[in-house]
Amino acid sequence: MPDKTVVETSPKATTTKAQVQAVQAQHLSDGAKSSVITEDPTNWILTTVWPGV
Amino acid sequence: MLFGMSCLQESTASEATRAIAAPAKLAIAAIAIASLLAALAACAPIRGYPDDPEDTSATLTRLMPYFDGTEEAQYVALQNDATLRQQKRDEIVLARIRAYDIEFADFEEKLYLQGNSVSTGSDLLLLILAGLTATTGNAATKAALGAASAGVVGAQAAISKDLYYQKTIPALLEQMEANRTQAKLTIFKGLDQTDAQYPLTKAYLDLDALKAASSIPGAIAAITQQAGDAKTKAQGEIDIMRTPEYFQHLADIKDIQAQVAKLTPAQLLALAKAMQQYLPGEPSTIQALVKGIDPNGLRLSGNVDAAKYVLNAWLSNEIMNAVTKKQWSDAIAKVSSP
Numbered sequence: 122m123p124d125k126t127v128v129e130t131s132p133k134a135t136t137t138k139a140q141v142q143a144v145q146a147q148h149l150s151d152g153a154k155s156s157v158i159t160e161d162p163t164n165w166i167l168t169t170v171w172p173g174v
Numbered sequence: 175m176l177f178g179m180s181c182l183q184e185s186t187a188s189e190a191t192r193a194i195a196a197p198a199k200l201a202i203a204a205i206a207i208a209s210l211l212a213a214l215a216a217c218a219p220i221r222g223y224p225d226d227p228e229d230t231s232a233t234l235t236r237l238m239p240y241f242d243g244t245e246e247a248q249y250v251a252l253q254n255d256a257t258l259r260q261q262k263r264d265e266i267v268l269a270r271i272r273a274y275d276i277e278f279a280d281f282e283e284k285l286y287l288q289g290n291s292v293s294t295g296s297d298l299l300l301l302i303l304a305g306l307t308a309t310t311g312n313a314a315t316k317a318a319l320g321a322a323s324a325g326v327v328g329a330q331a332a333i334s335k336d337l338y339y340q341k342t343i344p345a346l347l348e349q350m351e352a353n354r355t356q357a358k359l360t361i362f363k364g365l366d367q368t369d370a371q372y373p374l375t376k377a378y379l380d381l382d383a384l385k386a387a388s389s390i391p392g393a394i395a396a397i398t399q400q401a402g403d404a405k406t407k408a409q410g411e412i413d414i415m416r417t418p419e420y421f422q423h424l425a426d427i428k429d430i431q432a433q434v435a436k437l438t439p440a441q442l443l444a445l446a447k448a449m450q451q452y453l454p455g456e457p458s459t460i461q462a463l464v465k466g467i468d469p470n471g472l473r474l475s476g477n478v479d480a481a482k483y484v485l486n487a488w489l490s491n492e493i494m495n496a497v498t499k500k501q502w503s504d505a506i507a508k509v510s511s512p
Contacts, residue, residue: 129414148490153487
């Protein structure tokens, strides 16, 4: 089955990097294939790949 | 249809009547054609472009040495003077860009005018003429009616083609402009480099790309590519804008997950089925995620691993508020009860 990629964008104005890291850890423990944090000037971007069953 | 009816009446008339009627119909046809031409002329489109004070034909003629090898020979001869050679390179490249711009502006204007006028006016005229010819002769009524009908169908097709064309031209022009801007950017970046780094031969390749960027096939290819990319992105990615609410309730998610972790395989399968009723009420992103990772609904047909994994992925992205928390808690309580 094809993987599904979820891109979560969180404004830096209301979210800390630690909060995004907590979600990243959560996704990985829930079975995500990968979960990577990147950023642009105003947002944290968490890109997670969920494998299909 | 009118012509067809006219012909039907005529088919029952005597030969003498036909002899008189035929010239009369030809006269009517001539008046109709003249009226149509007058109407087309009256509907001539606004040009849309101001008059160009420059004699662009003369300019193009003056630019010819930059295309016929004359200036290139001078560039080659300057191999021992890097500064002058670079200046000549820039001169040749900019002159060619100028020529391409002139040709493109002309092409763009013609395309705009074509799209803005009844470009298939001639098609319509031919169809009407064909219809008149068929219906004013001595052919059988049936054949005449058929020809008139074919004429109407043909006219409708011509109008549809014209409208589609008219609506498509602005998108093509916009894409061509975008493609040209991109191609020019590459060239100007190249011109910032020395001749050794960006020689004329390399610039020619980029100039060819600029020329191709001005074409309709180039515009169509770019638009098609963009549509394909958008479709792929739409199919492959789920975009979520996280709000503070999601982060505030991470602890609740973990709490529910801890309860799910204690369930037996049979209870997990039951929970997957129990939660299915709430899926339509979830955000579209969660619906897309669940459907994306379990498109065949394995979690609902006895696959314990699929049930556990999909429930965890769902929970991991859940917006846990009072309503969703109660749904999960109630479903877990229900499947856990003996």
